[in-house]
Amino acid sequence: MEKKWFTISIYSENNIGLLNRISGIFLKRHINIESLNVSKSEIESVSKFTVVVFTEDEVARKIVGQIEKQIEVIKAFYHLDDDTIYQESVIFKIASNLLFDERQIQNIIKDCNATIVTVSRDFFVLAKTGRKHEVDDMYEQLKPFGIMQFVRSGRIAVTKAQMPISVMLSKFKKQQ
Template identity: 80%
Template sequence: MKKQWFTISVYSENNVGLLNRISGIFLKRHINIESLNVSKSEIEGVSKFTIVVNTTEKWVRNIVGQIEKQIEVIKAFYHTDEETIYQESALFKIASNLLFDERQIQNIIKDNNSQIVTVAREFFVIAKSGRRNEIDEMHEQLKPFGIMQFVRSGRISVTKSEMQISALLQEFYEEA
């Protein structure tokens, strides 16, 4: 089996220590978490972990099974990149004088469909949303001008197909 990118979605109760236990599952298998995002989900009182890994389908299936054994976890799913719609966000902090002195900076901002979110005397900040490779490309374009600070978010994603979590929770609440 060949390695590929997978997005793991974990729906859980919001309890202290769960992130540590989930990351331990990856640590035991020597699988690096490439991206991690935790937020509220579409379901009231339920959190969603979005985890990106590069591994085989066999390993991701085993990992999802181990994650689901955690008491607070309601359900976990895994999907390939082709089965999801996803984005990341990034912020670039650049010296302000470059905005006016280097015409190429304005072209980079425009060509990358990014936006300036703030301008101060010493710096300005550009925001870019998109796929990882798009953000990497913009980073390479800005690097020669000097990036004062750079930060990228974890992946956020939704599946192309309907997620069965809402129906699953409805059944759970009806049985309780």
């Protein structure tokens, strides 16, 4: 079986300990979580976990099934990258002298559509939002100049197709 990138979306109640149990499901199957983001969702009082893994289709399906057995989980889905629109955000901290002394830094900022967030005497901070390969490319371009600090967010994603969870939950709330 061929491994692929999957984005797993988990809609749940916001309860203590759920993240630990969800990560345990991946641990038991020896699946590395490449990216994790948790936030409120489009549905009031419902949280959305966005988990990115590199695995086989059958394994992704089984993981989603196990996740849905957790009592606080309302519904879980898995999608291939082609089925989602996703972004990541990064912040780079770089020595200030490079901004003025290295013309190539200014070209990288422009070519990568990055934003200068702040400039101080000792450092400046760049922000970039994009797909994984765009962020990786910018990192590789800046690496030779020396990156003082680097941080990357987890993937945030929406599906191209309508998510049935919103309709399902709105009907559920009307019944209450």
